[in-house]
Amino acid sequence: MDHPILYSFRRCPYAIRARLALRASGVQVVLREVVLADKPAALRQLSAKATVPVLVDAENNVIDESLDIMRWALRQSDPDGWLMSDNERVAESQCLISTNDTEFKPCLDRYKYADRFPEQSVEFYRAQAEVFLTVLEAKLTASPYLLSECPTLADMAIFPFIRQFANVDKAWFEKSPYRHLQAWLTVLLALPLFTGVMDKYAQWQPDDPVVMFQILH
Ligand SMILES: N[C@@H](CCC(=O)N[C@@H](CS)C(=O)NCC(=O)O)C(=O)O
Structure with missing residues (x-):
């Protein structure tokens, strides 16, 4: 291979x-x-x-x-330099990503599919997810990206989930108080890096010819 x-x-x-x-x-x-x-x-x-x-x-x-x-x-x-070299910031990055994956993601799922979780309202699930948004907003008030002046692993690992959150109710997200988070998401979504990974592909079948994800020039 x-x-x-x-x-x-x-x-x-x-x-x-x-x-x-x-x-x-x-x-x-x-x-x-x-x-x-x-x-x-x-x-x-x-x-x-x-x-x-x-x-x-x-x-x-x-x-x-x-x-x-x-x-x-x-x-x-x-x-x-997404991986960073400063141990303290690497630890902070891991902590944010872990909170995203273990705490925010389950809240996001309940918010997104609130009709499947009728025990509580959509607003309840959204408020649970907002705990993490508040953490991110505080970070983004201090610097344009989560840990630095430039995007690093944490930004790239987390923003696809915030995109999903924002898309559940765009009007609500746009009016929400998370101004820095909105701006951060807008910038990341506009990156050619992001648009370049969102091409559509047909479902793979074992007999298909090889499809390269990216051809380097
Ligand atoms: N911890 C895994 C989670 C991956 C994951 O849950 N992916 C979802 C799609 S977004 C999936 O494959 N779900 C399995 C399924 O729906 O059957 C990772 O970080 O790669």
């Missing part, structure tokens, strides 16, 4: 963060677009939990956590 293979799903925020890091690093991978309701057998064989993204490297090592895929790509090339 010449190139690593990425199993991805266009709209999945975990897959988006992996694709962002792959694109930033310039590492070329083969892309296999997955439909979650019809996961390919090849993906299930690689990873029992069969979530996306999953990356299989050229030595057939399987990486089935999005953050590990980000770090794997950036360890090969990190031209914009």
Whole structure:
């Protein structure tokens, strides 16, 4: 096998963060677009939990956590310094990402699919999610990105989830008091890096010709 293979799903925020890091690093991978309701057998064989993204490297090592895929790509090339070198900031970055993944994401799911959780109102679930928005807003009041003057791993790992939150009720988000967060999201969504990882691909079938995620020029 010449190139690593990425199993991805266009709209999945975990897959988006992996694709962002792959694109930033310039590492070329083969892309296999997955439909979650019809996961390919090849993906299930690689990873029992069969979530996306999953990356299989050229030595057939399987990486089935999005953050590990980000770090794997950036360890090969990190031209914009997303990984940072200052231990304190690395710890802060990990803490923010972990809060996003373990605390905010479940709140986001209940907010997004409030009709599936009728015990509470949509406003209740949104207020739970806002706890994390408040943390991010405070960070972004101090600097244009979460940990520095430039985007780093935490920004790239977290903003696909804030995008999803904002899209649940755009009018509410735009009127919300999170001014710095709104501006941050607007800037990140406009990056060619982001628009470049949102191309549409047809569902992968085993007999399909190889599709490269990015061709370097
Ligand atoms: N911790 C995993 C979570 C990945 C995840 O949950 N992805 C979702 C799609 S957004 C998924 O594959 N869900 C499995 C399913 O819906 O069957 C990671 O960071 O990669």
